[in-house]
Amino acid sequence: MELRHFRYFVAVAEHGSFSGAARTLRVAQSAISEQLTNMEREIGVAMFLRSTRRTALTSAGELFLIEARRVLAAADHAIEVAxxxxxxxxxxxxxxxxAGGMGVDFPSLIQTFRKKYPGVRLSLVEMISTLQWVALREGKIDVGFSRRLEPEFRSDLKSEVIQQDAIVAILPKNHPILKGSKPGSPCRIDLRDLANEPFVLSSRETSPAVFDKVIELCSEAGFSPRxxxxxxxxxxxxxxxxxxxxxxxxPLNQQQFRTPDLAFCPLKAKNAFVEFVMTWHTKRDSNLIRSFRELVRQRSVR
Structure with a gap:
């Protein structure tokens, strides 16, 4: 039995005639009659009381009509889902x-996407950039927010720059270099003035883009960080x-401002920034991922 048998049956039942069903379905009356006769023969139960005036349903046909409508509704739902x-x-x-790089107002972005696409289930996974790239390659996540891709991942993954995050110098507020700075005024640091300072760095293993940028900036300023x-x-x-x-x-993180005993000073170097990117696997792209990317583009600040 096929779906067309259910559609023919429901049409005849609702119109009370084969001719009415034929006009609605735009199918020859003889074809409908033949298909439903075959259906009755296959089931082994008479569904119709046929007469010259009107075609009525048998008691079995009346119950079959309820189930036939459910089958058709389920089929229509399956089509809509697809x-x-x-x-x-x-x-x-x-x-x-x-957590250290959500410059696109991540909570609001997720809330907006959920409202726009209530049928999509979002699964959020916190992980460092390097682990995101591995997870994308292995199909464990669909989209990542990370730093610039390392070369070894660029053949499989694609990225799009969402914004550039400024690199800032983080110093104790009582640091000598800040003497004379007015409270509340922005302090701009020349990296050459920090050449003799001990540095605390984010590891290259977890954040290669940030580590490499710090080394690059210090090198351009004429020293290697201690x-x-x-x-x-x-x-x-x-x-x-x-x-x-x-x-x-x-990279400047808004959460850092909750640390009142530290100063977060912009650098004078024009290239003192790292890229914040959205990444995905080139071979696992889909309309769902594209819909999400489009929303991110609309909300991102370049």
Whole structure:
């Protein structure tokens, strides 16, 4: 039995005649009659009481009509689900992010996407950039928010710059270089003035783009940083600066402003920034991922 048998049956039942069903379905009356006769023969039960005036349903036919409508509704729903999935309106989207780099107002972005696509289930996974790239390659997440891709991942993954995050110098507020600075006024640092300072850096293993940028900036300023300590997360770096282990260079993170005993000073170097990018796998792209990317583009600040 095929779906057309159910559609023919429901049409005849609702019109009370084969001719009425034929006009609605735009199918020859003889074809409908033949198909429904075959259906009755296959089921082994008479569904219609046929007469020259009107075609009525048997008691079995009346109950079969209820189930036939359910079958057709389920089929229509299945078609709609497939179409919505194809349009990127249904499915599951797994997003990787790291807490130190959510410059696109991440919570609001997620809330907006959920409202716009209520049929999509979002799964948020916090992980450092390097782990995101591995997860994207292995199909464990669909979209990532990370730093610039390392060369070894660029053949499989594609990225799009969302914004450029400024690198700032993080110093104790009582640091000698800040003497004479007016409270509340922005302090701009020339890196050459920090050449003799001990540095606390974010590790290259967890944040290669940031580590490499710090080394690059110091090299352009004419020195190699004297590394006193290395940590895997920015919060630990900030904690070490607070403890007097040294100064640091990190991408500006709004959460850092909650540290009142530290100063976060912009650098005078024009290239003192790292890229914040959205990444995805080139071979696993979909309309759902494209819908999410489009929303990110609309809300990003370049």
């Amino acid at each position: 179409q919505q999935t194809h349009r990127g309106e249904l499915g599951t989207l797994r997003i990787g992010f790291f 590394i006193a300590s290395i940590s895997s997360v920015w919060s630990s770096v900030v904690l070490m600066v607070q403890a007097g282990e040294g100064i640091s260079l990190l």
